[in-house]
Amino acid sequence: MNEFSFLTDGVQYVAENPNVLVMWLIGGVLIWLAIKKNYEPALLLPMGFGAILVNLPLPGVIGDESSTGIVSWLFEVGIEASEAFPLLLFVGIGAMIDFGPLLSNPKMLLFGGAAQFGIFLTVTVAVLLGFPLVDAMSAGVIGAADGPTAIYVSRVLNSAYMGAIAVAAYSYMALVPIIQPFAIKLVTTKKERMIRMPYNPASVSRTTKILFPIIVTLIAGLISPQSAQLVGFLMFGNLIRECGRLESLSQTAQGPLANLITIFLGITIAFQMQADQFLNWGTLLVMALGLVAFIFDTIGGVLFAKLLNLFLPKDRKINPMVGGAGISAFPMSARVIQKMALKEDNQNHLLMHAVGANVAGQIGSVVAGGIILSFAQSLGMM
Amino acid sequence: MDLMTLTVLFRSVLGDVQSEDLWSSLELMGKGMIGIFVVMLLIALVILILNKTTKNKE
Numbered sequence: 375m376n377e378f379s380f381l382t383d384g385v386q387y388v389a390e391n392p393n394v395l396v397m398w399l400i401g402g403v404l405i406w407l408a409i410k411k412n413y414e415p416a417l418l419l420p421m422g423f424g425a426i427l428v429n430l431p432l433p434g435v436i437g438d439e440s441s442t443g444i445v446s447w448l449f450e451v452g453i454e455a456s457e458a459f460p461l462l463l464f465v466g467i468g469a470m471i472d473f474g475p476l477l478s479n480p481k482m483l484l485f486g487g488a489a490q491f492g493i494f495l496t497v498t499v500a501v502l503l504g505f506p507l508v509d510a511m512s513a514g515v516i517g518a519a520d521g522p523t524a525i526y527v528s529r530v531l532n533s534a535y536m537g538a539i540a541v542a543a544y545s546y547m548a549l550v551p552i553i554q555p556f557a558i559k560l561v562t563t564k565k566e567r568m569i570r571m572p573y574n575p576a577s578v579s580r581t582t583k584i585l586f587p588i589i590v591t592l593i594a595g596l597i598s599p600q601s602a603q604l605v606g607f608l609m610f611g612n613l614i615r616e617c618g619r620l621e622s623l624s625q626t627a628q629g630p631l632a633n634l635i636t637i638f639l640g641i642t643i644a645f646q647m648q649a650d651q652f653l654n655w656g657t658l659l660v661m662a663l664g665l666v667a668f669i670f671d672t673i674g675g676v677l678f679a680k681l682l683n684l685f686l687p688k689d690r691k692i693n694p695m696v697g698g699a700g701i702s703a704f705p706m707s708a709r710v711i712q713k714m715a716l717k718e719d720n721q722n723h724l725l726m727h728a729v730g731a732n733v734a735g736q737i738g739s740v741v742a743g744g745i746i747l748s749f750a751q752s753l754g755m756m
Numbered sequence: 757m758d759l760m761t762l763t764v765l766f767r768s769v770l771g772d773v774q775s776e777d778l779w780s781s782l783e784l785m786g787k788g789m790i791g792i793f794v795v796m797l798l799i800a801l802v803i804l805i806l807n808k809t810t811k812n813k814e
Contacts, residue, residue, distance in 0.1 A: 480803040487789070487796040494785035498778070504770030507777040511784070579810035582803070589802050597795050656770060737799070738792055745791045749784050 387431035393649035394429040401425030413548030417521060417640045421541060424644020436648070448638060449645040457529050459639045460522035461607045466632025468611025469624050471704070475730040477582055478575035482727065484678065486734025489700030490742040491674025492517035496667040503659055508755050509533050511746050513660050516543045517667025518739035520702035523604060525643065527743045531750055537646025538657040542664030550706045553665070555714055557672035558698050566680070567718045569693040573726050580618065587612040594741055600751060601744020608740055675700040699728040702739035708732040
């Protein structure tokens with residue numbers, strides 16, 4: 375019978391490493407969430423399948439002493455060596471974003487800053503839970519509500535929880551329609567949620583749209599050099615979109631490039647979901663911290679709007695819910711705010727204000743990521 | 757090394773909480789929020805200037 379042992383080696387491996395069964399289950403849950411619940415399917419499905427794939431008996435897709443598996447190679451080349459995958463994805467995201475609503479109403483940028491509060495609060499909470507500072511900072515970036523930024527920062531900081539951080543970032547982004555209404559209602563009254571905001575957008579010239587990505591890159595790069603890669607690639611994609619001469623490249627960045635990277639990013643991140651690295655209390659706490667980050671991002675934006683209202687005349691008050699849209703989860707957050715506004719008052723249309731705050735959140739999140747990296751560098755962590 | 761920076765405040769769920777890490781996280785919160793607002797205000801200012809200077813030309 376020993377001649378046929380090669381047929382049962384795999385089963386024996388599973389018997390000796392029962393943790394892989396848990397990871398298969400987690401992979402199955404992620405696939406179920408992607409297909410059945412439509413929660414960020416483009417990322418959760420590849421990650422779910424990847425979680426199963428990387429927990430098969432070795433060498434499998436991971437490799438061993440004599441060979442390098444395909445997922446290990448993708449991780450080394452696409453993420454470990456240069457963080458290329460999340461950065462290239464930013465080119466696509468930049469090409470998808472129309473900053474027009476923000477350019478016509480630039481005060482919305484403030485909400486894109488205020489709604490990053492959850493990131494920094496979560497870092498402190500994580501430290502209080504006993505995480506080393508480097509992992510605490512990585513977990514905080516889940517609050518960027520921006521998967522590529524979370525992956526990028528946790529990779530640069532070499533966090534042990536990169537897999538959990540990616541899963542948390544994308545899972546909670548899918549749960550924005552549940553998390554944000556809960557958080558907003560915690561800190562607002564019905565009367566505040568009914569504040570109407572007339573929308574009178576200023577016209578935005580083509581020159582402004584073209585200069586905007588260049589100037590943002592210069593400002594972010596000068597103040598927070600560590601954000602240059604994140605902001606630079608995001609704005610590069612946006613410049614391709616707005617220049618008016620590269621329609622084909624813009625369509626390619628928005629479609630095929632973003633899709634290709636998305637396919638491989640999810641399955642590559644799964645490299646960090648090997649049972650021996652993933653199954654620990656830290657992973658569970660990272661998932662919980664992600665929720666804290668999203669809730670306090672929203673609360674930060676809402677409270678900042680309420681603070682501004684103290685100084686604004688009665689007819690120019692800001693609906694505080696718009697502040698909550700300052701997170702990076704675009705366009706979900708803006709849609710949630712619009713839906714909530716219509717629920718309170720079916721004539722209150724906040725969508726364009728919320729979109730402005732939401733795209734400001736895209737900038738805020740990458741700047742926050744860059745600031746965290748700059749801070750880590752100043753502490754000698756990188 | 758400064759002995760103050762190695763003070764263990766208490767034992768938490770995952771391990772010891774170092775006072776140095778806690779102060780650093782609070783410093784990050786303060787500097788981070790200020791940093792973001794500075795960047796956002798600068799960008800807002802630039803947009804306002806761009807909107808003013810390019811409006812009449814196009």
